[in-house]
Structures are given as structure tokens and as C-alpha cells.
Amino acid sequence: MSPPGRRYGYVGPPELRQAVVAGTEGQVIRRAADLDAWTAAAGQDGEETFTFVVGPDGLLRLAPRRSEHVACAGGGEVLGAGEVTLRRTGGGWRADQVSNQSTGYCPDPDSWPAVAAALDRAGIARPRGVHARAGVPPLRALSGEQRGPRGRLRLRVLRRGSSRGMEPRRVSFLGSSP
Template sequence: MLDRVRPGRPGREITSADDLAAWLAERPADERDEPFTFVIDTGGALRLAPRRSEHVACAAGGPVLSAGEIEFARDGGRWSVCEVGNQSTGYCPDVTSWPAVAAALDRAGLEHPGGFTRPIVFRRCPRCGQHNIVKDDHFACAACAAALPAAWNLGPTG
């Protein structure tokens, strides 16, 4: 996947509500109603790309503070965040990455729900190395059934 990333072509940086409105206006109408790919780069900037984009492409191949999917709704003429989650199987960000997301949204002046609305728990299996999504607090590897650690263990995000 990294081979397909074009350096210098990250997702669109959003620094204000006006930036978001302009970027959304450029999107096809049917695309505005679905979630978008987002990353928070190491500088704390919110970057957006169409949903079917890879997070690593949105981050131009670099490390991130958080990544996932984000959805916006129009509220009184302004866009705000209505849904946001850390679903990124490329970066597997921990749910504790929320403060980086909140800080970027706050800097851009975008109202948000105050936490991930769709949090996902990721763990790497210590036995086979498989990345797992933990569902229903079942901390067992889907590939080899080994116990998964309680603490996030995927290393630095990115």
C-alpha cells in the first residue's frame, strides 16, 4: 500500500469551518452523506479524503496521531461532526487517541460529540502477530485463539 502513496499529496488539511465547507462543496452530493477518511498528522492537523481512500494515502505515508472515519451534518447552516470513529486497519489507533482528534476539531472550530461515537479496540496477537478487532470484550485472537493483551500493543500509531 505504501508503494502507491504519492509523497506530497496528503488528504486536504482542514483548519477552519470555512475550509470544511469549501472541501465538502467540491465533493459530489451523494458523497457528502457518507463518512470520510481522516487522519490527524503529527503536527496535529486534521486531513480528510474520500471514504474509499486509504488512511496511509491521506497521511502521505507518514505517521499519525489518530485515524478513522468521520461524518458531518449541516446544523443551522454550519457543518459539524455527527459521527467519528477510529476505524483504520492500516494504523489501528487506540481509543486513547481521541484527544488529538478533539484538539484538531476544536482548532478548526468544528463542534463534535466529545468522544469517538464508534470506538474500535485493536490488539496485536503476541503469539501469531495478527492484528485483531476486539468485539464484545472478547480478547482472543481470531487467527490462533491466543489471549490478547488488555493494553493496546500496536506500537506508535503510524
């Protein structure tokens, strides 16, 4: 049985999808040890930003930052996609920033529960604001900096459309501060 959530098909340039080579999708991260081994083999340490997708199986897949999301996904559908900045801490891995910026898949904010579940499953602490449940506040309420009971939440909302009917298209969670 596959995880619940909307599936996003690739909507980017066809030549990028055609260039995907079978078997070269992003590194599957099932647990923190997978991330440790992969980053060590690549000579990465500390903090790094990656391209990510959440596959239809609900698993997190990572690739180097400037990789195409469609290549990371092996050309298939995803439950979420974007960029994630991961940092190794004394207690394990932490996602400091997560975005849904993928022009190939254009996931909307409804993808956050799938992203949160994939991070949780992999044992990667997620930033406050990346929710594992539906019902995230309306985007217009999240635009800019908002002060909540636990500090400031910094978000960037990119909009598309006329000034009257502007629709949020991408939301970047930029982190929180006390």
C-alpha cells in the same frame, strides 16, 4: 513544537504505502471554511462520511471515505485515524460519528484527545464521548449501550484475543441520544 500524543506508524500492507504519491495526501482542514470550500468543490452537501487522519502537526486531514489512511497521511505517522461522518447544520459543521477504524495505523483509544483537539481546532462540533482529555473510562465499561446523565451512549468495541484475555482493539463512537 508538535502536539502531544502518541504517534502511530503505518503497519498495513507495504504495497499500499509504496503506492502513496507525494503531494496527494488528504485535504487539510484548519477551519470550517476549508471544509465548506472542499465539499462545495467536490459537489458534496449535507452529510458525508470521510476517511480522516490527524497529522503529527495536529491538523485534521480528510479524504473520500474509501481512501486508504496511509494515502490520506501522505505515508507518514499520525496522531489519530479513522472515519468521521460530518453534517452541515445551521450553526456550522458537526461530527455525528467518529471511529478509530484504520487497519493501516490501528490507533488505540489514547488517540481520542488528538482527534478531539483537531476537530475543535477546525471548528467542527464533536460528539459527546470524544474527549479532549486523557482518562476516558475503561473500555469494558463502555461496551454496548450505557445510560448516562445525558442519555444513551452507543459504542461498538471490537476485541482481539482469546475469550480470557480479550483486548479491545477498536472503539467506534456511534453517537448519543437523549
